Amino acid sequence: MKVRAAERELREEAAAAISPDERMKIMLPAIPGQSPMQKPVRRPAMRSIASLFVAAVFAMCQNTLASVLPEDRADFLYHRYEGGGVTIDGPSILIRKSVGNSLSLAANYYVDMVSSASIDVITTASPYTEERTQYSLSADYLRGNTTMSASYTSSVESDFDANTYHLSVSQDMFSQLTTLTLSYSFGDDTVRRVDDPTFFRDNIRQHYGIGLTQIVTRNLITALNIEVITDEGFLNNPYRAVRFADPDSPIGYSFEPELYPGTRTTNAVGIRAKYYLSYRAALETQYRYFTDTWGIESHTGSVGYVHPWRDFIFSAKYRFHTQTGADFYRDIFSRSEATNFRARDKELSALTSQTFKVSVAYEFLPRGWGFIDKGTVNASLDYLIIDYDNFNDLSTGALLGSEPLYQLKANVVQVFFSFWY
Amino acid sequence: MNKNQISRILLPLVALAALSGCSGIEPWVKPYERDRLADPIMFLDMDPVSSAYIYHVYEAREGARGGEGTAGGGCGCN
Numbered sequence: 008m009k010v011r012a013a014e015r016e017l018r019e020e021a022a023a024a025i026s027p028d029e030r031m032k033i034m035l036p037a038i039p040g041q042s043p044m045q046k047p048v049r050r051p052a053m054r055s056i057a058s059l060f061v062a063a064v065f066a067m068c069q070n071t072l073a074s075v076l077p078e079d080r081a082d083f084l085y086h087r088y089e090g091g092g093v094t095i096d097g098p099s100i101l102i103r104k105s106v107g108n109s110l111s112l113a114a115n116y117y118v119d120m121v122s123s124a125s126i127d128v129i130t131t132a133s134p135y136t137e138e139r140t141q142y143s144l145s146a147d148y149l150r151g152n153t154t155m156s157a158s159y160t161s162s163v164e165s166d167f168d169a170n171t172y173h174l175s176v177s178q179d180m181f182s183q184l185t186t187l188t189l190s191y192s193f194g195d196d197t198v199r200r201v202d203d204p205t206f207f208r209d210n211i212r213q214h215y216g217i218g219l220t221q222i223v224t225r226n227l228i229t230a231l232n233i234e235v236i237t238d239e240g241f242l243n244n245p246y247r248a249v250r251f252a253d254p255d256s257p258i259g260y261s262f263e264p265e266l267y268p269g270t271r272t273t274n275a276v277g278i279r280a281k282y283y284l285s286y287r288a289a290l291e292t293q294y295r296y297f298t299d300t301w302g303i304e305s306h307t308g309s310v311g312y313v314h315p316w317r318d319f320i321f322s323a324k325y326r327f328h329t330q331t332g333a334d335f336y337r338d339i340f341s342r343s344e345a346t347n348f349r350a351r352d353k354e355l356s357a358l359t360s361q362t363f364k365v366s367v368a369y370e371f372l373p374r375g376w377g378f379i380d381k382g383t384v385n386a387s388l389d390y391l392i393i394d395y396d397n398f399n400d401l402s403t404g405a406l407l408g409s410e411p412l413y414q415l416k417a418n419v420v421q422v423f424f425s426f427w428y
Numbered sequence: 429m430n431k432n433q434i435s436r437i438l439l440p441l442v443a444l445a446a447l448s449g450c451s452g453i454e455p456w457v458k459p460y461e462r463d464r465l466a467d468p469i470m471f472l473d474m475d476p477v478s479s480a481y482i483y484h485v486y487e488a489r490e491g492a493r494g495g496e497g498t499a500g501g502g503c504g505c506n
Contacts, residue, residue, distance in 0.1 A: 082477040088485060101477050115477075182455035214494070220472070225461045230472055234494035275495025281472055283464040291472075297492035305492040313469045320469060330491050354491050368474075385475060389482060393489060419485055421478050 074152045074179050076111040079104050080427045090391065090417020092124040097138075099423075109150065115143040119164075126413060127353070130401045131248045131262055139164040145173075152179040166199040166245070171212075188218035200245050208241030226283040234275045243267035249351040250401075251340040259407035260339060266349050267335070273299040289313040297330075303355065305330035311364075320368040328360040338397050339407075353413065357396035364389045366421075380427045389419035 080103055087096040097118035105111045117140070124134035145158030154177045162169040175190035194212030219231045248262035255261075279293040291311040298304045311324035333355040335348035366387030373381055392414070399410035457465075464470065473479050487493045 082475075084477050084481070086481050099477055099481065182459070184455050184457060216494075222457050222462070222465060225457050226464055228465055228470060228472065232495050236494050273493055275492065277495035279472060281470055283467065283470055287467070287469070289467075289469045293496070295492070295495045297495065299491075303491045305490070307492065307496070313474075315469055320474075322474075328486075328490055328492070333491065354489060356491075358490070360486075360490055385478065387478065389485075391485075391489070415489070417489075419482065421481065423475070423478060425475070 074149060074154060074183075076105055076109075076147055076149050076154070077103055077113070078427060079111075080425055082423055082425045084421060084423035087420045088417060089420075091126060091415045092129065092134075093417075094122045095119050109148060111147040111149075113143075113145045113147075115141070115145075117141040117143075126400065126402060126415075127247060132246060137165050139167075152183070153177070166201050168197045168199075170195045173214075175216075184222045186218075186220040188216070188220075190214065190216035190218070196240070198241050198245060206245065208245070210238060210240030210242060213237045227280060229278065229280045232275075232277040232279075234277075236273045236275075238271040239269065242269065242271055243350065244352065247352060249337065249340060249349045251343050251345060252407075253343070261343070263343055263349075265351060266347075268301070268348050271299060271301055273297065287315060291324075301355070302334035303330055303332065309362075318370045318373070320370075322364075322366050324362070324364040326360075326362040326364070328358075330358055332357040332397055336397070338399050351398075353395055353398040353415075356398040358393055358398075359396070360391065360393045362389050362391050378428050382424065382426045385421070385423050385425070387421045391415070391417040391419060393417075 080101075082099070082101040084099040084101075085096070086099065088094070097120045099115065099117040101113065101115045103111060103113040119139040119141075120136075121138065122134075122136045128134055139162060141160060141162040143158060143160040145156060148155045156173070156175045156177070158171075158173040160169070160171040160173070162171075171192055171194040173190070173192035175188060177186060177188040179186050192212075192214040194210075194214075196210040196212065198206075198208040198210060200206040213236070215235045217231075217233045221229045221231075223229055243265050247265050249265045250260045250262050252259065253261040275295055275297045277293065277295040279291065281289055281291045283289055289312070291309075291313070293307075293309045293311075295307040296305075297307070305328060307326070307328040309324055309326035311322060313320060313322040315321075333350055335346055336350045336352070336355045337346075338351065338356070340346065340349060364387060366385065368383050368385040370381060370383045372379060375381060393416075395413050395415075398413045400413040401410060403411060405411065468474065483496055486496070
């Protein structure tokens with residue numbers, strides 16, 4: 008009996024060091040078909056200056072349970088988006104390394120190479136190419152059950168710069184059945200025009216987030232995310248135009264620059280759940296409700312299935328999104344400057360979006376090689392179909408009033424290698 | 429959602445979180461019962477780099493944002 012009690016105590020101690028977060032891993036027992044364990048990890052968490060106060064309270068009340076930092080890993084990803092006359096591809100490299108037992112540092116380099124002849128571009132502008140480069144640096148500091156994270160992201164392209172500062176605090180509680188995350192980020196953007204060197208406009212973005220991850224049963228984990236985002240500044244695209252009925256035009260309409268409100272606040276509430284099936288597979292579902300001050304309301308849902316087989320993990324997912332249009336969106340306005348604010352951005356139209364995703368991951372180097380513990384190679388394809396309820400396709404040359412509604416089909420391919428060390 | 433509404437949501441959560449740090453709640457799923465949840469197939473976000481990218485695609489192609497996952501910077505508008 009003493010031996011069994013000691014074994015149980017050891018198992019509890021080992022498992023108690025594990026976060027309930029989605030990145031958690033456990034030392035025992037071994038899972039059939041699963042490779043030897045890596046270091047336990049936890050998701051980088053939250054954001055909000057006010058939450059630092061909460062963290063201080065947590066620190067005073069902590070028991071002996073301990074959380075863990077994210078895993079040391081490197082990801083090398085190639086992404087390619089192709090659809091609607093637009094091709095965007097490039098690499099993304101993420102490297103994460105711990106320094107001591109309490110600090111984890113990460114760096115990300117990401118590139119979008121854009122070649123665009125989209126429906127917007129071919130109807131009101133000329134095809135173009137450009138490149139966007141993004142750098143991110145982040146640090147996670149672990150103290151007891153609290154993880155504090157900070158990051159900085161810089162994104163640069165020919166006519167748009169974005170700097171984002173992010174803070175978050177994450178706390179494990181209720182014997183690590185629950186993880187609460189508070190987050191805040193501040194973004195400072197500059198909008199320019201490539202054809203006008205004197206054109207500069209600013210945009211300030213602020214994100215407020217609350218996340219709650221909850222273990223419900225030994226087979227079910229759930230998460231709740233609430234996110235409020237505010238924008239203030241120049242929010243429209245400096246190139247995009249709206250069209251209005253013009254009897255003096257031979258085609259019946261003309262174009263003028265779009266004009267958006269100077270502020271926008273969006274609210275999103277998302278819930279998700281993942282359930283472990285008895286034959287070692289997983290079923291996932293997700294729902295998000297979204298509303299904003301521009302009059303857009305949307306519902307987004309998805310279901311997914313994950314099935315491991317030998318050294319492979321196969322997964323499939325279906326995602327559905329439907330939204331109403333913005334109050335100031337029109338496919339065609341009745342006259343020039345018909346309303347105070349005007350938009351013909353198809354993303355602000357009422358629309359329905361569907362995504363079919365398949366992916367496969369293969370684990371290699373299961374016994375490691377040199378300083379590498381293991382590696383995986385992943386490939387995924389997302390097939391995206393968007394049907395616009397109020398955005399006509401002007402590229403067909405049809406007469407005003409008889410243009411067909413536009414439909415976008417796109418393929419998103421991702422191939423990436425991951426290494427744990 | 430104005431500041432008062434945000435406060436009404438935040439304050440109870442903050443109070444709950446703060447109190448939880450001082451309590452010794454008995455876990456209804458014991459640590460040694462979490463082996464299935466620790467399986468990599470049960471991670472809510474199995475590949476953070478990949479999901480960050482696809483959420484960025486959705487933000488660029490739909491009018492909604494947030495509440496699903498992480499997001500990057502930049503416009504990607506057209």
